[in-house]
Amino acid sequence: MEQKFTQEELEKRFQDKIDKDIRIEPNDWMPDAYRKTLVRQISQHAHSEIVGMLPEGNWITRAPNLRRKAVLLAKVQDEAGHGLYLYSAVETLGTDREETIDDLHTGKAKYSSIFNYPTVSWADMGAIGWLVDGAAIMNQVPLCRCSYGPYARAMVRVCKEESFHQRQGFEIMTTLANGTPEQKEMAQDALNRFWWPSLMMFGPNDDESPNSAQSMKWKVKRFSNDELRQMFVDATVPQAELIGLTVPDKDIKFNKETGHYDFGEINWDEFWDVVKGNGPCNEDRVNTRRAAKENGEWVREAATAYAEKRRLKVAG
Amino acid sequence: MKNSDWPLWEVFIRSKQGLNHKHAGSLRAADAEMAIENARDVYTRRSEGISIWVVESNQVHASDPSDMDSLFEPSNTKVYRHPTFYEVPDGITHM
Numbered sequence: 576m577e578q579k580f581t582q583e584e585l586e587k588r589f590q591d592k593i594d595k596d597i598r599i600e601p602n603d604w605m606p607d608a609y610r611k612t613l614v615r616q617i618s619q620h621a622h623s624e625i626v627g628m629l630p631e632g633n634w635i636t637r638a639p640n641l642r643r644k645a646v647l648l649a650k651v652q653d654e655a656g657h658g659l660y661l662y663s664a665v666e667t668l669g670t671d672r673e674e675t676i677d678d679l680h681t682g683k684a685k686y687s688s689i690f691n692y693p694t695v696s697w698a699d700m701g702a703i704g705w706l707v708d709g710a711a712i713m714n715q716v717p718l719c720r721c722s723y724g725p726y727a728r729a730m731v732r733v734c735k736e737e738s739f740h741q742r743q744g745f746e747i748m749t750t751l752a753n754g755t756p757e758q759k760e761m762a763q764d765a766l767n768r769f770w771w772p773s774l775m776m777f778g779p780n781d782d783e784s785p786n787s788a789q790s791m792k793w794k795v796k797r798f799s800n801d802e803l804r805q806m807f808v809d810a811t812v813p814q815a816e817l818i819g820l821t822v823p824d825k826d827i828k829f830n831k832e833t834g835h836y837d838f839g840e841i842n843w844d845e846f847w848d849v850v851k852g853n854g855p856c857n858e859d860r861v862n863t864r865r866a867a868k869e870n871g872e873w874v875r876e877a878a879t880a881y882a883e884k885r886r887l888k889v890a891g
Numbered sequence: 892m893k894n895s896d897w898p899l900w901e902v903f904i905r906s907k908q909g910l911n912h913k914h915a916g917s918l919r920a921a922d923a924e925m926a927i928e929n930a931r932d933v934y935t936r937r938s939e940g941i942s943i944w945v946v947e948s949n950q951v952h953a954s955d956p957s958d959m960d961s962l963f964e965p966s967n968t969k970v971y972r973h974p975t976f977y978e979v980p981d982g983i984t985h986m
Contacts, residue, residue: 602956656933663917666899672919729916736937875921879896882922 593794598724601667609793612786613723614668616795621661622679622686626860628654630694631703639697646743647700653736660729667725680865688846689772691854698751698758698765704744706766706773706811712737713807714777717797726795745814752818759819766815767823774838775846777804783843808836899948900926902933904940912944920945 580588585604592599599605628651635651638644666672678684689707694700715737718730751762778784778800790796798806808827815822826839849857897919903912915934920926926945934940954962970976979986 600956602953604957652936656936659918659933660916666917732916875897878921878925882925885922 590792593722593792596720596722596794598727599722600724608789609795610668612790612793612795613726614665614670616790617661617665617668617726618670618675618678619685619687621658621665621675622684623690624654624658624661626679626686626690626864627707628658629860629863630690630692630856631700633694634697634700637697638700643700643747650704650740650743653740657729657733657736660732661726664723664725664729676868680861680868682852682861685850687776688849688854689769689776690860691849691856692768692772693855696761696765698747698761699769701744701747701751701762702765702769704740704742705748705814706744706769707776708737708740708744709811710773710776710807712741713803713810717803720794720797722794745818748820749818752820762818763820766820770823771841771845772849774804774808774841775849777801777807779843779846805835808838812836897921900930900945901948901951902926902930903944903946904930904934905942905944906940908941912942915939917948 586606589599589603589605589609592603599609631647631651631654635644635647638647662672662675665675675684679686689710694703712734715730715734719727719734721727721730748762748766751758753759781787781799781801784800787796787799791799812822812827812829824839826837828837829835830837848854852858899917899919900923901917902915904915905912915930918926918929918933920929923945927943930943930945935943966972
């Protein structure tokens, strides 16, 4: 049936659907560039969930009490699930799951740079939940209305599950900020280290982000990087003030005219340096993932052999 | 051995007794038992369900999206399929 349309007609029909907010589903016709953009974006998102387990996994055995430990475990388990939803969504675009995962292990695929920073104190669990999950939620809520059905549905599930992640982080920060001077200092130090990398999570400024316009036209993206970053700053600065912590930016100031907070210049050299692989933990993160796959190989082999054996038994 | 040798399974969840199973997502697993165990861990951590079905994805046959217009044409000419098409005298209740 599709042969009766020219390429241009197909593209027009596709864009009409998008303009009418009709979702695109896996078997629908879509332009190659749309497919490619989604594969890149969703797989990066999946990798970020999976690599994102590592900085927090670092503190599971050292959580200060059983409640915090149970919460952190639940959060990290959620992230594994979110990675799975997203890998499944990528697969609907006709990719091979193992290849997608191997792209992470060979360094071909990227993931969110924030996870290339180390977690050196317990307070970092607070800062990550509050800031990193907070920034991720800012990004993910509009993705629930993304034009690609499987991605949007995965995001609905992720957002629902993630609503506790930010709260638990803020609770850790609040507890530390109200604790001893040393504990408050820990919280402030974590905020100091994670603030700027969190702002970088929204990506380059709009004028440096050449693919954004196309993604907006396709409704893969609903807000620009700078719009989302501003929403995050506006939401977060008063939260820091409320618990007596100081955002490490001397230029932060509420602008009565715009109704938004003005903030300082982001160090984009640092951002690009970490993206290129020179962050404090890039090598460690990828090596850990690669080792996890290699060390789990015998388990996957055994499961396959067991399944095969049972199949033969049933077949008699 | 490749993980992708494991089949893909579609997961259906019954959220509570009396409701139908609804598609929740997919996952890879070596066999049906593992698919159910994994589906339980991935899709029902917050009381989303009380029953799980898994079906190998390659067993699902789907209609062709390009046939959508002809298959699901709303049949607006066949208004008599709807109860509002019929005249009911005043005073008649329970119909």
